[in-house]
Each structure stands twice: as C-alpha cells, then as structure tokens.
Amino acid sequence: MRVTLADIAKACETSLSTVSRALSDPDKVNPQTRERIQRVAREMGYMTNPIARALAVGRTGVIGLIVPDIANPFFPPIIKAVQARAGRKDTAVLLADTDEHAADELERARVLSKQVDGLIMVSPRTPEDRLAEFVQLAPVVFVNRQVEGAPSIIIDNSDGITQAVQHLVALGHRRICYLNGPRRSWSNDRRRAALKEACAKYSVELIELGPFEPQVQAGVHAADLVQASGATAVIAYDDQIALGLMARLAEHRLQVGRDISVIGIDDSPMSDVAYPTLTSIHVPGAEAGAVAVDILLAQLDADDADPAPVVQLETRLVIRGSTGPAPTQRLVTTESIGPLLGGEIPSRATRRTD
C-alpha cells in the first residue's frame, strides 16, 4: 500500500510527529534527523496524502472554477490561466461547466464549495438578487461580473468599444448594428451602455438586434436581420456570433470588410483564423483568470474583513480584415426578412442605402 508517515517513523525509529515536522515544517527539527527523515521518505516514495492533510488543516489546496461553457472559446484561455497560476502555488483546480444554465450555478457552487478552499465564478449568469448566496458558501471571486461586497475582476468594455466606434466612424460608417448577447447578461448590459454612449458622441445611428446566444449558430441567424437593417457595420456581442454572421454573409456572397464591416468581442484565437480575419475587441481573459487566482489565494490567507478588491481590466480594439471603408452604395436584398422589419423597407425588393 501507500506509505504513510507512520511507516517512515518506524523506519527512522522516531516519532510520527517528528516525521511530520521534518516534511512539512522542516525548520522545527534538528538538521541531522531532518536530513535522514527526508532521505528515507524519498527512498520509500512517500507522498503526503492531501486528503488527510486537508482534514487536519482545514484547507484542501484546491479551488473551484465555474464557467458557463468550456466550448465557448472565450473561456479556455481563462481556464488555462487559472490553472497555470494556481499550479504555481500548489493548488489544483476543480472545474465545473454549467452549460449556460444560470439556474445550475448555485447548486454547482454549493457542491463544489465543500471540497475546495474557494471559488472562482467566471461570467456567472445568476440574477443579481441571488449573487449574495455565493458569498455565503465560500470565499469567492467573480470574474467578468461586479458583485457588491465581493472581490470582482471586471472588464471595462468602454475603451475597446469607443475605439471600435471611432474606427468605424473613421471608415465612414454612420449606421451600425449591435447584436445583443443573452438577455440577462451583465456583460451585454455593459457593452450596450458603452456602445450607446459612443454612438451618441459620434452621432452614429445605432440599431440593436437580438438577444442572441453566444454561439455561432446565433450569428448565422442574425445575418439576415443584419442585411435587412441597412447597417454598414456590425458589432457583435462576441466573436462566436460574429463568426457565424461572417460565415452566413459569405454564403450570401457579401464580402466582409468591403461590402459590410464586422467587429467581434473577445479577440478569441479564432479571430485570427477566420477569413477575413476578424477585427475584435481584445478582452484580457487570461489576465483576469490569473488575477482572480491571486486575489482568491490572498483572501484565504488574509483576515476576512479587509475590503473586497475590484480589479478593472481594460479592453482595446484589434483591427484585422473584417472592417473596411463603408461602401458608398450598398445593395441590400430584403426578400425574405423584409417583413420582419415592418414597413420601413420595401420587401421583395432591392434597394440602395446611403
């Protein structure tokens, strides 16, 4: 079986306590015995049992990480960053994916909370009024959502979004469309607010569509609505939606970056791969993950009652191939979706805009 402290104690003809100290608190034991114990432990292949240790000290060395959807490319970089940072501090990561089911978040957190020292909640979808319950469960830090009285790493979208609008305005766009994210998404509210402000400032007409799920398929769906909207540029809630949108526009033989401009949000790895490459607002997910670990771990060591830090990370626009000058005149076919928009657009017709 596995070798235990008792085995080593026997082999070294000393007490279990001394062995324990030699291994986990070396300064407290005589250098000679310490050396001997450590050598024997190594020879016997001893590895401390983290479960027993956890029970004794009340710390597991594990943190829980809850994300809405691993398959959404926005999250893997965050997960990787969390793991990397935690690993460097001898902390393992228990991961849970809620499949975008807001209602499951609390339950998952509740279960996980018993086996971890603390929780990192990434982009939680739980409604505002129940967020406090997480805080009761365990030390928790929120990423991508600001929670009253709890440490939060939030992303300030305004810089990136302002840059995006400026970029489009400089290219001559005057009518842009925003594809909303999920209805109760905190990020979406923030992005929308920033966008409204920027558009007002630059006198750009803003058309809103959605809400859409942060999935490629939603972008495909959005494409036809976008074409009907008469906008010359689109900003999507995230890259996933933007990608689906681009794919569908391409199917319709629209050349993105020339006939219509598209901007995503997240700057996920795929934005470099799409064709054309996707102009996107860089969201520092990895950084947020790493900072979250630092704050959580610091919090575990600290005396509770120091103020909950709120870290705000900046965004910035990364310009790629999907944005270009506004077309001076543009063909919009409204065949199938004209009716959706009411009387504004002559249906079953082709019209020019601008």
Place this chain on the structure above:
Amino acid sequence: MRVTLADIAKACETSLSTVSRALSDPDKVNPQTRERIQRVAREMGYMTNPIARALAVGRTGVIGLIVPDIANPFFPPIIKAVQARAGRKDTAVLLADTDEHAADELERARVLSKQVDGLIMVSPRTPEDRLAEFVQLAPVVFVNRQVEGAPSIIIDNSDGITQAVQHLVALGHRRICYLNGPRRSWSNDRRRAALKEACAKYSVELIELGPFEPQVQAGVHAADLVQASGATAVIAYDDQIALGLMARLAEHRLQVGRDISVIGIDDSPMSDVAYPTLTSIHVPGAEAGAVAVDILLAQLDADDADPAPVVQLETRLVIRGSTGPAPTQRLVTTESIGPLLGGEIPSRATRRTD
C-alpha cells in the same frame, strides 16, 4: 461554523453513528428515527463533508482528467462529456492541462493521483515505454491511445479515412497531401497508416508534409508547402491545421472547394463555421469521454483483475463545402517554396498540373 454529524446527534439526542447511518445508509436505521434525523439535518443545513468522508472510506468522489490543451477545440466536447457523465454519478472532475508538454504528463498525474479515485488520460503524448507508470499511480483509462493492459478508448480512424479517400477519388483527385500531426503522436501514426493503405488501394498518390503542431498557425505555415506540392486535395491531421490552411489559401485567392479541396479531422464545432464549411472526419470525442467515465467508475467498484476493456469507436466522414471536384488544370505558384521540394518542381515558375 459548519454543522457536523455531532451537531445533529446532539440535536436529535441520539448517537453520531446513527446519524451517520440515517444519512448515508438509511436502510440500516429505524424508519422513525431516520425520518427525524433527516429532517433535522435538512433544517440545520447539513451537508456531508466530502473530505472527511473521503478519508474514512478511501474514496474521494473525484476523478482526474488530463488533457493536452483545453484551447484545442477537440478537447472541450470531451471535457464536457466527462463532466456531465461524472456529475450524474456524483463525481467531480479535477482538470489538468499539460500545454502539450508530454514531459509534464506523468508529474501531473502523479500529483493528481493522490486526490482522486482514478484518472482519465486524454490523448497522452507520453512515449510508449513510460505509459506503464501511469497505471501504477491509480486506476486509469486512456482515451485516444491504446495502452497495453490498461482500459483504452480508442478511435478507429480507418473508416473515416477510407471514406475521405473514396470521396476525393470520386471527385477526381489523384494526388493528395497529408499534413502530419506532432511527431510522436499515436493518433498521427494511426491516421497515417490508414491513409497509406487507402491511398494504395485506390492508387492515389500520397504526399506527406509536416510534422505540424495541432494549431492553426501550423496550418498557415503548411499552406505554402501544400501549394508547391501539386496536390489537388489535402487531408490535415486535425481541423485546427485545416482551418489555418484554408485561411492562408484564401489569402492567396485560392477558392477552397474549387481550386483545392481540404479535409480536416475531428469535426470540431468550428468546421461548421469556417467558410467554406470544412469537410471533416467526425471523431466521437464526447462519446469517448462518456465511455471513459463509465469504465473508470466501473473499474473502481470491480475487483481489480478483470481484463482491461478496449473500446473502439468509429469515425465517419462529414462532407461540407471544402471539398469539390478536382480542378482539371490548376495553377501552382512555386516562387518561394519550390526550392524546399528539391528538383521536382521548376522553381520561380508557374506550372500546370494534371
């Protein structure tokens, strides 16, 4: 503080043992006391401490999952499937990402093995001769790699690959190129072998390039080599490479699906999104993950020495937009990369193939 069994025992004026039984082995206690204990436990908000339980019973209710790279879209569906299946059996998942560093796999497994009941190793890159060491550590099942004497869920590429070659042959392709995956990848060996066989069978000329890392950037890099090869169709080690390849070919104004055909492997979510959509060999990753959990959990309950199951999953071709008829004549510019291929191709020239 947290409520313990002792608290409930006191509240119910019964013994701790009875409380324990009422909660975890209800049949062993008198219905009336059982009810009362369960009610009180609920009222007091009791949740069993999994750490203490683990120490007592020698089972943690956690399994470890080690993957090479969460950011590679092939893995998230597997991870999700593992979590879903494990969750249904009250098992949590401790995730580790090795960043494609084969050398880290054993160390990660070693550390994790102490805090989990068993391990699932997905696509391990560890060399053959060290694989046995995993088995010493803990109950382990391998996914996407066959390991002597250990339960393995493997993917049989031959069906999908044969279908791919048939498909290309039917479209008139006679010279196809394979972009190899990582040098010591077990999957790559298998895919290559299947491909050679299929090509031989259909008298198709097979050109091999690579090895390439399973990343988009590698595909971008491969594109120029592919163009120089004179192949009219390409099968890439995975979708990532295929996607990078397509993006770069598009930059070169080649129309994929018409000027050249591309087939990926994995059928990852992105293959539906790319433009053109990517013909790809479907690899049942999610299914493999779910089966791995079943086998691992079954193994934990079983008496060790029953034979290690090897489950073989099938692949199949999913045809999308990136494959089409072989061009009857095709322009290949070999300017920059001709020299790489030796004298076969006139360098700094344009030539016709077929």
Place this chain on the structure above:
DNA sequence: CTGAAAGCGCTTACAG
C-alpha cells in the same frame, strides 16, 4: 528539539 495525545469529520466493524 522531540514525543504523546487530541482532533479534523466521517464510516464501519463489533457488541449488545
């Protein structure tokens, strides 16, 4: 610096 002992919160033979 070292050892004996209590304790972390649970489970589970063993008696009764």
Place this chain on the structure above:
DNA sequence: CTGAAAGCGCTTACAG
C-alpha cells in the same frame, strides 16, 4: 436497530 470505539493519515498545541 443502536451505541461505543477504532480508524482513515495527517497537523499541531502542549509538555518536557
């Protein structure tokens, strides 16, 4: 069916 007790493997005051 129920209770007292031992034990899981470690840590850590407490004495010495």
